Amino acid sequence: MKNDAITLIMNRKSVRSFTGQVVDNETLEKLARAGMAAPSAKNLQPWGFVIVTNRDTLDKLAERLPYAKMLFEAPAAIVVCGDLAKAGDSPEGYWVQDCSAATQNILLAAEALGLGAVWTGVHPRADRVTTVKDVLKLPDNVIPLNVIPIGYPKGEHQPKDKFKAENIHWQQW
C-alpha cells in the first residue's frame, strides 16, 4: 500500500482526451469529497465544488475557455472555487493555496479510480474568471480557480518525468 500510493503520485498525468463513457454522479461526488479532505489554513475550508455533467454547460465552457477545449469531449468537469465569504481574515491568497491542494487531491483521486483529468487554469486571468462566473452563475464572493475536465482516458497517456536533481537543496539554497 505504501509504495502503491507513492506510485500513484508519481504516475498521475494530465489526460486531455476522453472516451464517451459517462462518469456516474457517485464517482464525481467521491472526487469532490477528496477535494474537501485537503488541508486549509486555519481550517477555514474556503472552497466550493461545482460538478458539471450537463452537455450544454460543458460546451459553453469549452467554447469560451481557450485552454479547455477538451471539455467538448469530456463527460464531466469539476470547477474548484474559492469562497471569499469563508476566507476569514486569512491573507489574500491562502484560499488559492487551499483550493490548489484540494485540486491535487481531486486529480490523484481521479487517477486512482481509473479516470483521466487535467487542471486548466482560470484565476487569476480576469477574462477566464468572468467566463466561468457567467456560465456557472457564481456569486460575487466565489472565484473559480480552475476547471478540471474529467472522463475515461482515450488512448495512452504517460506521466512526464519531472525529476531534476538541481531542484533539491540541502540545509539551505
Added chain:
Amino acid sequence: MKNDAITLIMNRKSVRSFTGQVVDNETLEKLARAGMAAPSAKNLQPWGFVIVTNRDTLDKLAERLPYAKMLFEAPAAIVVCGDLAKAGDSPEGYWVQDCSAATQNILLAAEALGLGAVWTGVHPRADRVTTVKDVLKLPDNVIPLNVIPIGYPKGEHQPKDKFKAENIHWQQW
C-alpha cells in the same frame, strides 16, 4: 489499490508532534520527488525544495516563525519554494498554485510512508517570507511558500472530517 489511494487522501492529517526518530535522507528525497510530480502551468515547474535536517537551522526557523514551533521537535523539514526565474510569463500566482499542488503531494507521500507532516504557511506574509529567506539564504527570485515539519508521529492523530454537502453544487452554483 484504488480504494487504498482514496483512503490515503481521506485519512491524511496534520501532525504537529514527533518522536525523536530521524528521517533518513533517502526518504526525504522521495518526498521532494513526489513534489516534483505535481502538475504545473505550461509545465514550467517553477519550484525548488529545501530539505533541512540541521538541528540549528530547524531551531532558528522554530524561533522566528510563529506557527512553526513544532520544528523544535521535528527532525526534518521541507521548504517548498517558488522560483520566479522559472515562472516565465505565467500570471502572477500560478507558481503558488503549482507549488501548492507539489506541497499536497509531499503531505500525501509522507502519510503513505508512515510519516507525519503539517503545512505551515509562509507566503504571502512578508515577515515570514523574510525570515525564511534569511535563514535558508534564498536568492531574491526564490519565495518560500511554506515550511513542512516532518517526522515520525508521536501519539494519535486523527483526520478531520471536512465533508460538507453544501460545498457541492451540481451544474451551477
